[in-house]
Amino acid sequence: MFSYILKRLLLMIPTLFGVMLLTFMVTQFVPGGPVEQLIHQLQSQGQGTTEASGATQRLYRGNAGLDKEKLEELNALYGFDKPAYERFFTMLGNYIRFDLGNSYYHQQSVMELIISKLPVSISLGLWTFFLVYLTCIPLGIIKAVKDGTTFDVVSSTIILIGYAIPGFVLGIFLLVLFGGGSFWDLFPLRGLTSDNWETLSWFGKIKDYLWHITLPVISLVVGSFAVMTLLTKNSFIEEIRKQYVLTARAKGLTENAILYRHVFRNAMIPLITGFPSAFIGAFFAGSILIETIFSLDGLGLLSYDSIMRRDYPVVLGTLYLFTLLGLFARLLTDLSYVLVDPRIQFESQEK
Numbered sequence: 001m002f003s004y005i006l007k008r009l010l011l012m013i014p015t016l017f018g019v020m021l022l023t024f025m026v027t028q029f030v031p032g033g034p035v036e037q038l039i040h041q042l043q044s045q046g047q048g049t050t051e052a053s054g055a056t057q058r059l060y061r062g063n064a065g066l067d068k069e070k071l072e073e074l075n076a077l078y079g080f081d082k083p084a085y086e087r088f089f090t091m092l093g094n095y096i097r098f099d100l101g102n103s104y105y106h107q108q109s110v111m112e113l114i115i116s117k118l119p120v121s122i123s124l125g126l127w128t129f130f131l132v133y134l135t136c137i138p139l140g141i142i143k144a145v146k147d148g149t150t151f152d153v154v155s156s157t158i159i160l161i162g163y164a165i166p167g168f169v170l171g172i173f174l175l176v177l178f179g180g181g182s183f184w185d186l187f188p189l190r191g192l193t194s195d196n197w198e199t200l201s202w203f204g205k206i207k208d209y210l211w212h213i214t215l216p217v218i219s220l221v222v223g224s225f226a227v228m229t230l231l232t233k234n235s236f237i238e239e240i241r242k243q244y245v246l247t248a249r250a251k252g253l254t255e256n257a258i259l260y261r262h263v264f265r266n267a268m269i270p271l272i273t274g275f276p277s278a279f280i281g282a283f284f285a286g287s288i289l290i291e292t293i294f295s296l297d298g299l300g301l302l303s304y305d306s307i308m309r310r311d312y313p314v315v316l317g318t319l320y321l322f323t324l325l326g327l328f329a330r331l332l333t334d335l336s337y338v339l340v341d342p343r344i345q346f347e348s349q350e351k
Contacts, residue, residue, distance in 0.1 A: 005331070008331050008334070009331075012324075012327045012328075016324060016327065017092075019319070019323050020088075020091075020095075020316065020319070020320060020323075023316060023319055024084075024088050024091070027310075027312050027315070033080075033310050033312075034104045034309075034310045034311065034312065036310075095317075095320050099111075100114075100313065100316075100320065100321070101313035101317060102313060103306075103311055103313055103314050104311050104312070104313060104314075105309050105311045105314075106311075106314075110313050110317035111317070113302065113314065114317070114318060114321065117297060117298050117299045117301075117302050118299065120192060120291070120298030120299075121299040123192060123209075124213075124216060124217065124220060124287075124290070124296070124298065127213060127217045127221075128221050128224065129278060129279060132221055132225065132228050133228070135221075135225065135229075136225055136228035136229040137232050137271065139155065139229050140228070140229045140230070140231070140232025140233040140235075141259075143155060143156070143229065143232075143233040144232070144233045144234075144235075144236035144237045145259070147237060155229075159229055159230075160226055162222040162223060163222075163223050163225070163226035165222065166223070167220055167222070167223050167287055167290055168219070168287070168290060170218070170219045171216070171219035171289070171290055171293045171294065174215045174219060175189065175293065175294075178215065179215065187211065187214055189294070189295070190294060190295030191212060191294075191295060192209060192212050192296065193208055193209060193212060194212070215294065216290055216291075216294045216296060219287075219290050219293075219294075220287060220290055228271075231270070235267040235268075235270055235271065236263060238267070239263045239267040240263055244262065269337075272336065273333055273336045273337050274333060275336065277326075277330065277332070280325055280326075280328070280329040280332075287300055288300040288301060288303070288304045299318070302314065306318070
C-alpha cells in the first residue's frame with residue numbers, strides 16, 4: 001500500500017507539470033492579452049479610468065497613446081519583458097510555495113481572491129452534494145426493489161425530465177415564477193444574504209441564508225438526480241441477481257435481511273468510492289450560469305471573468321489549485337476501494 005501511494009504521489013508531479021505547461025502555452029498564443037486589454041481600456045476611457053492602476057495610468061499620454069518605450073515599461077510591469085520559459089519556471093517555483101501571485105485586474109493576491117469567493121461555491125457545492133446523495137441513494141434502492149412497477153416508471157420519467165432541463169433554464173423559470181416576476185414574490189433575486197444580515201439574530205441569519213440559497217440549489221440538484229439515482233438502482237439490481245442472493249433466500253433469510261445485510265454492502269461500493277472526489281469537487285461545483293443568474297459571486301464567475309479579462313495569474317493559479325486537489329481526490333478514491341472492500345490489494349496488482 002505504501003509503495004502504491006508513493007508511486008501515485010510521484011506521478012502527480014509530471015501530470016501537474018503537463019497541465020500547467022499546456023495551459024501556459026495556450027495563454028501565450030491567445031490574442032488580446034492583459035497589456036492589450038489595458039491599452040484598450042486606457043484608449044477608450046482616458047486617464048480617468050477606474051479599472052487601471054495608478055502606475056499604468058501614468059504611462060498613458062491621452063490621445064498620443066503609448067510610445068515604444070512606455071509600452072516596454074508596461075510589459076515590464078506585468079513581467080512580459082522576460083522570456084516565456086523563465087516566467088514559467090518562476091511561476092512553478094512560486095506555486096510550490098503556494099504563492100499564486102497577484103491578480104492583474106483585482107489588484108490583490110490570487111489566494112486571497114479565491115478564499116473570498118469560496119463561501120458562495122462551498123454553499124452551492126455542499127448543499128448540492130448532500131441533497132443528491134441523501135435523496136438519490138434511498139430512491140435508487142426503492143426503484144431497484146420495485147423494478148418495473150408503476151412507481152419505477154413514473155419516478156424514472158420525472159428524474160429524466162429534470163435531467164433534460166438545463167440548470168440555467170430552470171433557474172430562469174424559478175426566478176420568473178417565484179422571484180417577483182409575473183407570478184409570486186417568494187424568494188430573493190440575488191446574493192446569499194440580505195443587506196441587513198449583520199443586524200439579524202442567529203435564527204434570523206439561518207432563515208435568511210436558507211431563503212436565498214433555495215432557488216440556486218434547486219437549479220443545480222434537479223439535473224443531478226438522474227445519474228446518481230440510476231447508478232444506485234443499477235448497482236443494486238446487479239447484486240440482487242447474483243448467486244449469493246439466491247443462496248440467502250434458500251436459507252430462509254427475509255428480503256430486508258438480504259437487502260440490507262448483504263446486497264447493500266456490495267452495491268454501495270461504486271457509490272462510496274466516488275465519495276472523496278464528489279466531496280472535494282463540491283467545493284468548486286458552482287455553475288457559472290447559475291452564479292450569473294442569481295448574482296452569486298463565486299469561483300465559477302471568477303474563473304469566467306478572469307479568462308475574459310486575460311487575468312493570467314488568476315487563471316493559472318486557480319487551475320493549479322483545482323488540479324492539485326483533483327489529483328489528491330483521485331488518490332483518495334482509489335484508496336477508498338481498499339477501505340470499503342478489503343479483498344482489493346494494490347500490491348497483488350503490481351506483481
